[in-house]
Amino acid sequence: MAKSKHAHKKLDVSSFPGPETVHRHELENGITFLARENFSSPSVVISGFQEGGSLAEPPDQAGLAGFMMSMLMRGTKTRSFQEIYESIESIGASLRFGMGKHNYSFFAKGLAEDLDHLLELLSDVLRNPSFPKGQFDRVMAEKVTSLAIRDQNTGARANLRFNAMTYPDHPYSSPTSGYQETIRNIDLKKIRTYHRNLIGPKDFVISIVGGVNADSALESVRRFLGGWTNSQQTTQPELPSLTPIKGLKRESITLDGKIQSDVVLGGVGPSRYHPEYLAAALGNNILGRFGMYGRIGSQVREAAGLAYYAASSLAGGPGPGAWKAIAGVNPVNIDRAIDLIRDEIRKFITDGVTQEELTDNQAYFIGSLPLQLESNEGVSGGLIHVERYGLGLDYYQRYPEIISSISREQVLEVAKEFLSPDDMVVAIAGPGEIEGDA
Amino acid sequence: MGENGVLQTRLRNGLRVHLKEIHTAPVISCWIWYRVGSRNERPGVTGISHWVEHMQFKGTPRFPAGTLDRTINRDGGIWNAMTWLDWTAYYETLPADKVNLALELESDRMVNCLYEPKEVESERTVIISEREGHENEPTFRLAEEVQGTAFRVHSYHHEVIGDISDLRSISRDDLYQHYRNYYTPSNAVLAIAGDFRSSTLLKRIREYYGGVPTSDIIDFESRVEPQQFGEKRVLVEGPGETPFVEITYHSPAGSHPDFLPLSILDSLLSGASSLNFFGGGISNKTSRLYRELVEGDLAAAVSGSLPASIDPFMYSIRATVRSDSEPDRVVDVIDQEIEKLLQEKVQEAEVSKAIKQARALFAYGSESISNQAFWLGCSEMFASYEWFETYLDRISEITSERILEVARSYLTPQNRTVGIYRPRGGTFNG
Numbered sequence: 001m002a003k004s005k006h007a008h009k010k011l012d013v014s015s016f017p018g019p020e021t022v023h024r025h026e027l028e029n030g031i032t033f034l035a036r037e038n039f040s041s042p043s044v045v046i047s048g049f050q051e052g053g054s055l056a057e058p059p060d061q062a063g064l065a066g067f068m069m070s071m072l073m074r075g076t077k078t079r080s081f082q083e084i085y086e087s088i089e090s091i092g093a094s095l096r097f098g099m100g101k102h103n104y105s106f107f108a109k110g111l112a113e114d115l116d117h118l119l120e121l122l123s124d125v126l127r128n129p130s131f132p133k134g135q136f137d138r139v140m141a142e143k144v145t146s147l148a149i150r151d152q153n154t155g156a157r158a159n160l161r162f163n164a165m166t167y168p169d170h171p172y173s174s175p176t177s178g179y180q181e182t183i184r185n186i187d188l189k190k191i192r193t194y195h196r197n198l199i200g201p202k203d204f205v206i207s208i209v210g211g212v213n214a215d216s217a218l219e220s221v222r223r224f225l226g227g228w229t230n231s232q233q234t235t236q237p238e239l240p241s242l243t244p245i246k247g248l249k250r251e252s253i254t255l256d257g258k259i260q261s262d263v264v265l266g267g268v269g270p271s272r273y274h275p276e277y278l279a280a281a282l283g284n285n286i287l288g289r290f291g292m293y294g295r296i297g298s299q300v301r302e303a304a305g306l307a308y309y310a311a312s313s314l315a316g317g318p319g320p321g322a323w324k325a326i327a328g329v330n331p332v333n334i335d336r337a338i339d340l341i342r343d344e345i346r347k348f349i350t351d352g353v354t355q356e357e358l359t360d361n362q363a364y365f366i367g368s369l370p371l372q373l374e375s376n377e378g379v380s381g382g383l384i385h386v387e388r389y390g391l392g393l394d395y396y397q398r399y400p401e402i403i404s405s406i407s408r409e410q411v412l413e414v415a416k417e418f419l420s421p422d423d424m425v426v427a428i429a430g431p432g433e434i435e436g437d438a
Numbered sequence: 439m440g441e442n443g444v445l446q447t448r449l450r451n452g453l454r455v456h457l458k459e460i461h462t463a464p465v466i467s468c469w470i471w472y473r474v475g476s477r478n479e480r481p482g483v484t485g486i487s488h489w490v491e492h493m494q495f496k497g498t499p500r501f502p503a504g505t506l507d508r509t510i511n512r513d514g515g516i517w518n519a520m521t522w523l524d525w526t527a528y529y530e531t532l533p534a535d536k537v538n539l540a541l542e543l544e545s546d547r548m549v550n551c552l553y554e555p556k557e558v559e560s561e562r563t564v565i566i567s568e569r570e571g572h573e574n575e576p577t578f579r580l581a582e583e584v585q586g587t588a589f590r591v592h593s594y595h596h597e598v599i600g601d602i603s604d605l606r607s608i609s610r611d612d613l614y615q616h617y618r619n620y621y622t623p624s625n626a627v628l629a630i631a632g633d634f635r636s637s638t639l640l641k642r643i644r645e646y647y648g649g650v651p652t653s654d655i656i657d658f659e660s661r662v663e664p665q666q667f668g669e670k671r672v673l674v675e676g677p678g679e680t681p682f683v684e685i686t687y688h689s690p691a692g693s694h695p696d697f698l699p700l701s702i703l704d705s706l707l708s709g710a711s712s713l714n715f716f717g718g719g720i721s722n723k724t725s726r727l728y729r730e731l732v733e734g735d736l737a738a739a740v741s742g743s744l745p746a747s748i749d750p751f752m753y754s755i756r757a758t759v760r761s762d763s764e765p766d767r768v769v770d771v772i773d774q775e776i777e778k779l780l781q782e783k784v785q786e787a788e789v790s791k792a793i794k795q796a797r798a799l800f801a802y803g804s805e806s807i808s809n810q811a812f813w814l815g816c817s818e819m820f821a822s823y824e825w826f827e828t829y830l831d832r833i834s835e836i837t838s839e840r841i842l843e844v845a846r847s848y849l850t851p852q853n854r855t856v857g858i859y860r861p862r863g864g865t866f867n868g
Contacts, residue, residue, distance in 0.1 A: 012464070015464065041805050042805075043801060085721060085723040085724050086724050088720070089709075089722075090791050090794065090795075091794065092710070092796075092797065094720045096721075111798055111801065138733070138735060141735065141738070141761075141762060142738040142739075142760070144761065145680055145738035145758060148678070148679040148761060149678070149758070151679075152576070152677060152678040152679070154574055255677065256677050257862070258574050258677065259570040260570040260571050260573070260574050290507075290511055291508045292504075301564055302504065303560070305559070305561065305562070305563035305564050307564065308571055328567060328571050330567060330570060360508060360511065360512045363514065364511045364512060367514015367533055368515070370463060370464050370465050371532075371533075373463070374463040374465050374806070376805070
């Protein structure tokens with residue numbers, strides 16, 4: 001073990017993105033531009049986000065923001081749906097959008113020579129969507145179908161119930177994809193209004209990584225997005241406060257014809273802005289990820305053989321995402337799996353982690369950085385993360401020291417702050433709970 | 439070292455070694471491939487190859503159970519394994535200076551895995567749980583029935599996970615015998631790509647693997663699937679609100695000259711497929727079937743798949759049927775599109791577009807060290823590395839005439855199985 005203790009010292013941190021290699025500029029209209037050149041690559045990745053997501057949508061229209069996002073590529077003032085996709089698929093490129101609670105995101109990839117085309121298209125679909133009625137009807141039918149499939153998925157249903165119970169009267173209680181009943185309340189007028197109020201250059205961040213010259217990329221971004229304004233762009237609503245979970249709250253959903261149950265248990269976790277977020281992330285790795293799913297996997301999967309997957313996760317976004325454990329188990333084993341996971345959480349917040357566990361996981365966090373930053377996608381994602389949370393352009397170069405400095409006490413403190421086996425939500429979805437023999 | 443920058447050699451014990459230097463990031467990806475998968479399984483032991491893969495993580499005297507995962511993670515690496523029709527592969531992607539760890543672990547578990555009875559029983563329930571998770575999904579239930587219907591004789595007829603009755607009855611000795619039979623240097627390919635010097639790495643490989651004894655594997659002769667003489671149909675009913683359609687045609691082996699023309703045909707019908715094992719595909723909204731089925735308001739999604747395999751396997755078209763549509767209408771439209779393909783010559787521009795898409799996706803894949811290492815080994819499992827190296831050249835030579843030829847050869851009603859998943863209706867009690 002000892003030989004890995006200072007593994008990070010062998011890392012050449014100068015090869016990671018930093019102030020020397022990352023170009024950052026702020027355009028006059030509020031857009032932040034980031035770029036890193038990689039001329040060993042024939043391709044380019046364009047990704048980014050804009051502050052503002054689905055928080056502003058009314059509860060009875062859950063899914064509105066995501067619906068609007070799905071409509072961006074369905075036609076613009078000068079391009080039809082088929083023309084948009086013909087222009088990217090014919091060159092082997094891709095462009096897609098995603099909607100979150102706090103921001104929307106975009107991702108494009110193509111050959112480096114097609115950078116300008118992708119930027120021009122990105123600008124067009126963001127600024128000039130025509131929201132055609134025929135496409136609206138089609139997207140509606142596709143969404144209803146995909147929501148019907150989701151509503152038959154035990155993992156999805158357990159997570160939906162978990163969020164509803166953990167975040168009552170809070171925007172996090174409903175999914176950005178909405179529900180079958182709320183999606184039907186959406187119409188084109190609401191989509192146009194949401195688009196007008198949300199999409200704009202303010203707080204818009206774009207990152208370009210790959211085989212392109214950074215100065216040229218900046219010029220292209222100025223050309224296609226520099227003149228963009230939206231005087232009606234509004235700011236995000238504030239998140240309401242949360243009521244702490246008291247006691248064990250357990251609910252089950254029955255899905256006829258299923259074989260296996262999914263179990264989700266946990267509560268509210270720290271946001272990425274929490275000063276001890278990385279201590280929580282290290283702790284979570286020990287609890288339910290390291291090796292074959294950490295301590296939870298070791299007990300539920302390896303020792304008891306109850307589940308193919310049994311792990312924990314920490315959302316860590318701009319707001320207080322969930323810190324939870326999941327397991328897929330036969331219905332007869334639900335109680336046993338829950339007891340084992342709660343036991344592990346109790347030990348975790350009582351005894352903390354061992355020095356060996358902490359050292360191993362610090363080595364993993366630091367040592368895996370080259371893998372995370374191997375590709376254009378990885379670097380681009382890293383730049384976005386740094387900008388999103390104001391971590392500084394030298395964050396990845398400082399990262400080994402930041403992780404190494406985290407102590408067992410810090411991990412224990414943050415675990416105690418957010419986890420309790422006696423105050424948590426337990427959500428189950430499956431064929432119905434069957435009296436266990438264990 | 440060949441002109442292609444790939445060192446290809448074979449050790450005295452029969453282990454084939456492929457090394458490709460890529461110095462764009464301080465990372466290596468190490469893969470060991472064994473020529474064994476569900477194709478090598480008889481009824482009674484279906485799923486045994488996949489179970490053996492699980493048992494390979496259960497420890498050796500040198501690396502007891504539970505230490506292997508931690509050893510890899512501790513050094514900043516990731517690892518995993520996968521079992522397919524024709525092969526089982528294990529990989530570690532690590533910081534470049536940790537390559538010795540991958541060599542040590544994999545050479546050790548090629549011969550020294552314990553297969554403790556207690557671990558076998560614990561893993562039995564884990565694998566049954568994995569299968570039960572699959573069974574929750576309507577698309578798995580449909581795919582399993584379609585595959586089983588398409589193959590009556592050949593061992594491709596069962597899913598890699600295996601049948602539940604076999605998962606309950608396979609014994610520790612069955613597993614250990616399967617391991618000893620197939621996990622031997624002469625049945626393996628070691629493929630490594632990344633930031634290393636090939637000559638130095640080869641010396642280390644000889645140190646770790648040179649002393650591993652080889653043994654003759656018991657030949658497994660797959661049973662040839664007889665020609666099909668009429669369309670087969672299968673209906674699966676189950677929970678949910680959404681119907682699914684899967685139409686599958688017997689397809690040529692991965693090494694067959696018709697394979698790549700059929701892949702371009704699939705690109706025209708259902709969109710460009712990526713060779714990139716670790717993601718990186720593109721959308722399919724300009725494909726013929728998307729236009730007719732999704733824009734025709736019959737389906738919510740459509741896709742195609744054509745896996746490269748040792749023996750002839752399946753070309754499949756899958757559609758998610760909209761709740762306001764009917765599976766039979768979807769099948770009718772697919773039939774019309776295939777008929778159009780058979781009757782009307784494909785425009786060269788459409789072929790050129792499919793080829794350009796394939797070239798772009800190939801270029802993306804070349805950027806990933808893990809993807810390069812994947813193909814260094816995977817191509818050897820069903821053909822040879824030359825298959826991968828000449829991929830672009832052969833793709834570029836495909837003409838509309840060749841596409842018509844393969845369409846006429848394979849896309850016939852007599853060569854297919856049509857599967858429909860019909861939902862019984864959903865009930866939500868929560």
